[in-house]
Amino acid sequence: MLFGAHVSAAGGISKAIDRIEAIGGNAVQVFTQSPRMWKSTQHTPEELERFRSRRREARVRHVTCHALYLVNLASRDAEIRSKSFEALRATMEVARGIDADAVVFHVGSHLGYGFDEAVKVVAPPLRELLGLTTDGLWLCLENAAGAGGTIGRSVAELAALCDALDGHARLGICLDSCHWWASGVDVSDAEALDQALEDLDSRLGLERLRVLHVNDAKTPLGSNRDRHDVVPRGLLGNGLATFLGHPAFRDLPALLETWPEDGLSSADIDLLRRLHRRGRRRKRG
Ligand SMILES: [Zn+2]
Ligand SMILES: [Zn+2]
Structure with missing residues (x-):
């Protein structure tokens, strides 16, 4: 398992590598632009090159670009849909420029008009975005907490999306x-985790986990409300050891x-590593 975090790209995207190196991580996630604004950031070729060379020096083995929060490919509003698509395309381009391994994004929310309809709306732009992936760069859907018609709230929904995209080889989770x-x-x-991962394996294949x-x-189990807490201060607490120690996650970056x-x-990175070790022991025991 690789260990890291989302870090700021302030002052130039390559600074993200400096920041993760400083805290001892070997995996990193960054925004390629401000996550709360549509306007994309122009990165100079020198900055992209510095990112790649600093990454090699710092031995960072995984880079994820997280798309902006405003993205909603399922919006009824055509302008929001097209802005979402453009933002994701810009994110893919920067991701290619820094040799990132994944672009992670939230598909969005249908806000009540229904999942089956939403799949038809989001499939065409997603297909186009998948055309921008490479052997090294995957496009990854993030599972949703399930509030307000968010898409991807269950393995079944993620699998339905994947099927609608003909199981594209570089569509990740x-x-x-x-x-x-x-x-x-x-x-x-x-x-419960074993069962959920068996379900994911049979519907999607564990190889899609990136x-x-x-x-x-x-917030409580099944609350459908997305409120993060600092590890391990929340309701999951040291139970996150079970999550981190699962053998299906062995080769993944934990961010x-x-x-x-x-x-x-x-x-914080050391804590992740400790929880992972504890989870591994529990599994064997
Ligand atoms: Zn997340
Ligand atoms: Zn969240």
Whole structure:
């Protein structure tokens, strides 16, 4: 397993590598532009080159680009849909420029008009975006907590999307521990997790799993509410060891997205590593 976190790209995207190196991570997630604005950021070729060379020096083995939060490919509003598509395309382009391994994004929400209809709306733009993937760069759907018609709230929904895209070879999945818990999967329970992953394997294939977001949860199991907490202060707590120690996740990057008030430090990455070890032992025992 690789360990890392989402870090700021302020001052130039290559600074993300400096930041993850400083806290001892070997995997990193960044925004390629401000996540709350449509306007894309222009990165200079020098900056992209610095990212790639710093990554080699720092031995960072996984890079994920997280798309902006405004994306909603299922919106009824054509302008929002086209802005969403353009933003994702820009993210894919930067991701290619920095040799990222994955672009992770939230498909969006149908806000009530229904999942089956939404699949028809989002499939064509997703197909186009998948055309921008490469052997090294996957496009990954993130599982949703399930609030307000969010798409991807269950393995069944993720699988339906995948089927609508003819099971594209570089369509990946990013699993967020907090979202899975909120959508009703007790990721801190070994049996429940086994079962959920068996389901995922049979419907999607474990090889589609590319990225893990490791967040604790402030809201209860099945609440469908997405409120991250700092690991391990939330309702999942040390139960996240079970999640992190699962053999299906062995080769994946585990990325923190929520951190203490005083900022992320090497202690947070060390904690991830410890929870992972504890989970591995529990599994064997
Ligand atoms: Zn996440
Ligand atoms: Zn979330």
